[in-house]
Amino acid sequence: MTDARLDPVLDRIDAELPAALDRLMTLLRIPSISTDPAHAEDCARTADWLAEDLKSLGIDAAPRPTTGHPMVVGHGQDAGPHLLFYGHYDVQPVDPLDQWKTPPFEPEMQETTHGKVIRGRGASDDKGQLMTFVEACRAWKAVHGSLPAQITFFFEGEEESGSPSLIPFMKEHAADLTADIALICDTSMVSPGVPSIASQLRGMLKDEFTITGPRIDLHSGHYGGPALNPLKEIARIVASFHDADGRVAVEGFYEGVDEISDELKRQWENSGFDERTYLESVGFTQSHGEAGYSTLEQQWSRPTLEVNGLWGGYMGPGSKTVIPSQAHCKITCRLVGDMDPDKLRQKIRAHVAAQLSPDAKVTWDGDLDGAPAAVMNTDRPEFEAARQALTDEWNREAVLVGMGGSIPIAGYFKDILDMDAMLIGFAKDDDAIHSPNEKYDVESFHKGIRSWARVLAALSA
Amino acid sequence: MTDARLDPVLDRIDAELPAALDRLMTLLRIPSISTDPAHAEDCARTADWLAEDLKSLGIDAAPRPTTGHPMVVGHGQDAGPHLLFYGHYDVQPVDPLDQWKTPPFEPEMQETTHGKVIRGRGASDDKGQLMTFVEACRAWKAVHGSLPAQITFFFEGEEESGSPSLIPFMKEHAADLTADIALICDTSMVSPGVPSIASQLRGMLKDEFTITGPRIDLHSGHYGGPALNPLKEIARIVASFHDADGRVAVEGFYEGVDEISDELKRQWENSGFDERTYLESVGFTQSHGEAGYSTLEQQWSRPTLEVNGLWGGYMGPGSKTVIPSQAHCKITCRLVGDMDPDKLRQKIRAHVAAQLSPDAKVTWDGDLDGAPAAVMNTDRPEFEAARQALTDEWNREAVLVGMGGSIPIAGYFKDILDMDAMLIGFAKDDDAIHSPNEKYDVESFHKGIRSWARVLAALSA
Numbered sequence: 044m045t046d047a048r049l050d051p052v053l054d055r056i057d058a059e060l061p062a063a064l065d066r067l068m069t070l071l072r073i074p075s076i077s078t079d080p081a082h083a084e085d086c087a088r089t090a091d092w093l094a095e096d097l098k099s100l101g102i103d104a105a106p107r108p109t110t111g112h113p114m115v116v117g118h119g120q121d122a123g124p125h126l127l128f129y130g131h132y133d134v135q136p137v138d139p140l141d142q143w144k145t146p147p148f149e150p151e152m153q154e155t156t157h158g159k160v161i162r163g164r165g166a167s168d169d170k171g172q173l174m175t176f177v178e179a180c181r182a183w184k185a186v187h188g189s190l191p192a193q194i195t196f197f198f199e200g201e202e203e204s205g206s207p208s209l210i211p212f213m214k215e216h217a218a219d220l221t222a223d224i225a226l227i228c229d230t231s232m233v234s235p236g237v238p239s240i241a242s243q244l245r246g247m248l249k250d251e252f253t254i255t256g257p258r259i260d261l262h263s264g265h266y267g268g269p270a271l272n273p274l275k276e277i278a279r280i281v282a283s284f285h286d287a288d289g290r291v292a293v294e295g296f297y298e299g300v301d302e303i304s305d306e307l308k309r310q311w312e313n314s315g316f317d318e319r320t321y322l323e324s325v326g327f328t329q330s331h332g333e334a335g336y337s338t339l340e341q342q343w344s345r346p347t348l349e350v351n352g353l354w355g356g357y358m359g360p361g362s363k364t365v366i367p368s369q370a371h372c373k374i375t376c377r378l379v380g381d382m383d384p385d386k387l388r389q390k391i392r393a394h395v396a397a398q399l400s401p402d403a404k405v406t407w408d409g410d411l412d413g414a415p416a417a418v419m420n421t422d423r424p425e426f427e428a429a430r431q432a433l434t435d436e437w438n439r440e441a442v443l444v445g446m447g448g449s450i451p452i453a454g455y456f457k458d459i460l461d462m463d464a465m466l467i468g469f470a471k472d473d474d475a476i477h478s479p480n481e482k483y484d485v486e487s488f489h490k491g492i493r494s495w496a497r498v499l500a501a502l503s504a
Numbered sequence: 505m506t507d508a509r510l511d512p513v514l515d516r517i518d519a520e521l522p523a524a525l526d527r528l529m530t531l532l533r534i535p536s537i538s539t540d541p542a543h544a545e546d547c548a549r550t551a552d553w554l555a556e557d558l559k560s561l562g563i564d565a566a567p568r569p570t571t572g573h574p575m576v577v578g579h580g581q582d583a584g585p586h587l588l589f590y591g592h593y594d595v596q597p598v599d600p601l602d603q604w605k606t607p608p609f610e611p612e613m614q615e616t617t618h619g620k621v622i623r624g625r626g627a628s629d630d631k632g633q634l635m636t637f638v639e640a641c642r643a644w645k646a647v648h649g650s651l652p653a654q655i656t657f658f659f660e661g662e663e664e665s666g667s668p669s670l671i672p673f674m675k676e677h678a679a680d681l682t683a684d685i686a687l688i689c690d691t692s693m694v695s696p697g698v699p700s701i702a703s704q705l706r707g708m709l710k711d712e713f714t715i716t717g718p719r720i721d722l723h724s725g726h727y728g729g730p731a732l733n734p735l736k737e738i739a740r741i742v743a744s745f746h747d748a749d750g751r752v753a754v755e756g757f758y759e760g761v762d763e764i765s766d767e768l769k770r771q772w773e774n775s776g777f778d779e780r781t782y783l784e785s786v787g788f789t790q791s792h793g794e795a796g797y798s799t800l801e802q803q804w805s806r807p808t809l810e811v812n813g814l815w816g817g818y819m820g821p822g823s824k825t826v827i828p829s830q831a832h833c834k835i836t837c838r839l840v841g842d843m844d845p846d847k848l849r850q851k852i853r854a855h856v857a858a859q860l861s862p863d864a865k866v867t868w869d870g871d872l873d874g875a876p877a878a879v880m881n882t883d884r885p886e887f888e889a890a891r892q893a894l895t896d897e898w899n900r901e902a903v904l905v906g907m908g909g910s911i912p913i914a915g916y917f918k919d920i921l922d923m924d925a926m927l928i929g930f931a932k933d934d935d936a937i938h939s940p941n942e943k944y945d946v947e948s949f950h951k952g953i954r955s956w957a958r959v960l961a962a963l964s965a
Contacts, residue, residue, distance in 0.1 A: 078822030078824065079820065079822065080821065135824060135826075136818065136820060136824055139721070142720075142721075203824075204822050204823070205822075205823065245725065247725075247825075249823045251823070256787075257786040258785075258786050258787035259603075259786060259936055259939045260600070260936075260938065260939040261786060261938070262909065262937050262938040263808070263812060263836055263838070263938075264708075264838060264907070265803070265908050265937075266908070267803070267808040267810045267836075267908060268793040268802030268803050268806055268838070269782075269783065269791040269792060269793045269802045270786070270788070270792060270793075272810055274742070274811040274813075275742060275745070275746065275810075277739070278738070278740075278742035278743045278814065279739075279742075281735070281740075282742075282743035284736070285736065321730075322730065325719050325720060325722060325731070326717075326720075327730070327731070327732065328862065328863055329862060330730040331731060332729040332731075333729065338729075338730045341729030342727070342729050342730055345729055347724070347729050349724045349733055349736075350733060350735040350736055350739070350817065351724060351735075351818050351823065351826050351828075352735075352817035352819050352826075353735045353738075353739065353815065353816055353817060354814065354815040354817075354819045355814055355815070356811065356812050356814060356815075356834065357597065357834060358813050358832070358834075359539070359540065359599070360540060361539030362539065362665070362712070362812065362834055362836065363539065363596060363597055363664075363812055363834075363938065364708075364812060364836050364910075364938060365596075365812050365813075365939070366812070367812075371819070373817065373823055375825050377724070400792065401789065402789055402790065402792065446725070447725045447727070447729065449825075472726060476723050477722070477723040477824065478720045478722065478826070479720065479721060
């Protein structure tokens with residue numbers, strides 16, 4: 044089925060690519076690190092910039108204050124199916140800064156052996172992906188004077204820091220945010236050039252604990268031997284989280300975890316995922332996850348308990364003969380199936396308590412956010428329409444895939460607004476999101492914009 | 505045996521205490537943190553101050569440059585036995601700074617339930633202890649116009665950072681530094697009011713390693729499961745250092761370790777050491793060391809492998825869903841008996857290498873300094889003379905004790921200059937050396953000065 048409306052839009056997108064890249068660069072220069080209070084003003088500036096950009100498309104948009112960073116909500120007045128598009132404008136912290144080859148907030152176009160890339164924090168996650176949809180709308184508006192659907196834009200500024208304001212905001216503004224279906228651009232392609240629609244996402248649980256041993260820091264000579272060392276204590280506790288097969292050893296951890304269907308397993312095996320490239324690109328010769336599961340299963344359909352930060356004692360130059368009073372650990376779990384974040388949190392805390400030596404104390408100070416895993420309603424006709432549109436753009440059969448990451452918003456749309464979501468993204472495994480030297484391929488950006496133009500045509504046909 | 509020379513010196517010390525405290529305060533205000541290159545200039549200023557102070561006693565003193573921080577060497581021209589006094593003017597880092605109730609380098613006199621104390625970094629270790637000897641000399645000189653012995657002063661500025669310049673300096677200036685016996689004031693009293701001469705010291709070994717997992721920091725969603733997490737890896741390695749009985753599990757670790765004699769065991773049991781107070785003062789209800797050994801044995805005659813720093817991943821505010829590329833660990837061992845630091849280093853490195861998972865790499869970047877344990881030559885008559893002098897001052901039988909800390913200088917004096925050393929110190933277990941809110945009791949300072957005056961009389965009788 045060809046759509047006469049589409050070709051001029053695609054031509055416009057090709058012609059306007061340099062201008063679209065300039066706009067993305069401008070957006071990337073604002074250091075909107077949401078987890079660091081020092082960057083609150085930068086987050087507000089980013090929200091303002093996006094609202095202004097939407098207004099230039101004739102969208103009635105404005106930043107909406109929250110107790111945290113502002114949301115941006117915009118309403119298009121055009122006819123057609125009612126679609127909501129979600130993206131987030133906040134980014135991850137940049138440390139370790141010394142590993143960046145170029146300053147994280149001074150984005151650059153760079154030629155690489157794999158083609159042109161946009162280098163900088165947020166280039167892929169999620170500013171670059173967010174703008175693919177905005178640019179598709181801009182082209183459509185420029186060519187046809189209107190958008191092919193009634194589109195609500197919803198941009199968040201706290202996705203990288205647990206979305207503390209999201210649920211209250213969605214509940215308060217439910218009418219404002221409800222559409223026929225939500226479109227989300229915050230996911231990656233299963234392998235280069237293979238357009239992917241995410242049909243299941245892992246959930247997330249975060250927590251943080253401190254182990255206290257002695258009342259004060261001690262001299263390792265005067266107390267070394269008799270003293271309980273919280274660094275050794277926390278190491279023993281962290282080591283107890285997993286068994287020799289890489290299975291999480293927390294009692295009841297796997298409650299609610301199901302094996303995936305043979306059909307899904309077959310689809311994943313045929314998804315074009317290149318295990319060797321995926322592992323070698325980060326320096327691995329083998330997969331290190333739970334024994335008995337494929338790399339994709341370990342990444343998409345198995346839960347994890349990861350340590351994201353571990354610290355205590357002297358970390359400066361030289362040495363210090365100290366037995367510190369405290370040691371600290373930040374953890375996150377990825378959830379699948381029906382795992383309940385709150386119940387799991389209690390199981391993990393009970394496990395740690397059970398490991399403690401006499402005289403050792405544990406205190407928990409994690410932000411208590413968590414989100415269960417999400418499975419998309421792929422029976423909706425929009426999924427087949429989008430799958431066809433993506434297949435047309437990439438000349439490669441689009442596939443339904445899982446995602447190892449957590450995008451709680453998909454679950455919230457369902458639970459709070461009873462709205463299904465469809466996740467389409469163009470990121471690549473080697474984008475180094477959350478890492479130094481994050482990048483987004485210009486091809487992902489360009490064909491991503493074209494892909495959304497095609498999806499808009501397909502959903503409004 | 506009474507010594508007519510002594511009483512007027514002791515009277516002078518009592519009368520001059522306020523002035524002596526003022527001088528110590530001035531010395532404590534200089535932040536001479538030797539391990540931090542940012543404080544090199546402060547170390548140099550401290551050396552200058554000490555050289556000037558010695559000159560005011562008629563000592564021919566000057567800072568002596570090294571490739572690191574300067575030494576201070578001073579020679580008295582008086583008659584009598586040739587004694588060398590050693591102390592160190594550098595101090596430990598002050599972190600965690602937020603746990604200090606008063607600024608570490610703005611020393612204060614404070615009233616406590618245990619009496620008056622001088623609060624500040626270095627008050628006890630070692631500036632306060634060093635000045636007890638200098639003040640004793642000042643009083644003697646003021647009263648008698650000369651010192652009762654030929655005294656060489658030797659102050660180091662790198663004791664808290666592995667003494668990198670010490671051995672080359674001692675070798676180069678051996679003639680300059682050789683005396684009949686070395687006196688060292690850098691140790692503590694086994695219990696409050698019990699004068700103590702250290703007859704054995706644990707040795708020291710320092711090392712530091714980095715575990716590298718993935719080539720770059722990874723997103724814990726996209727890679728969590730298949731990825732090797734260096735934080736979990738380093739936790740497992742650290743946990744493998746000890747068995748369930750608190751014994752070090754590194755193969756061959758206890759080579760060269762002997763049980764102490766029944767006689768020494770008896771002396772220690774009668775040393776007045778109050779185990780309960782020692783443990784409770786830092787928040788312990790029990791000893792956590794090697795099973796089957798008393799707290800004093802764990803502290804004085806058993807070796808340790810301690811973790812002094814452990815870090816990796818995200819340590820900032822909020823959370824970050826990262827699997828870091830690297831994790832780091834600083835360790836120190838306390839050595840006893842004939843344990844060889846260099847052989848032990850290889851055993852520990854071999855142990856770590858044997859624990860590594862596939863794709864995990866270890867790199868070692870510790871400064872390679874180490875020192876074996878030291879046992880003093882207590883048969884020398886100076887020990888009995890000093891023991892009697894200390895007993896007279898404190899009205900409590902002075903005892904020969906072990907020390908958990910490491911003072912490599914004692915071993916160097918023997919190995920390089922063939923000079924025995926005698927360690928007498930007045931610090932207390934609750935001085936919080938190397939910790940926030942370090943203090944030195946005014947009683948330790950005052951009676952410490954008086955003790956040295958008595959020891960000088962006894963050694964020159």
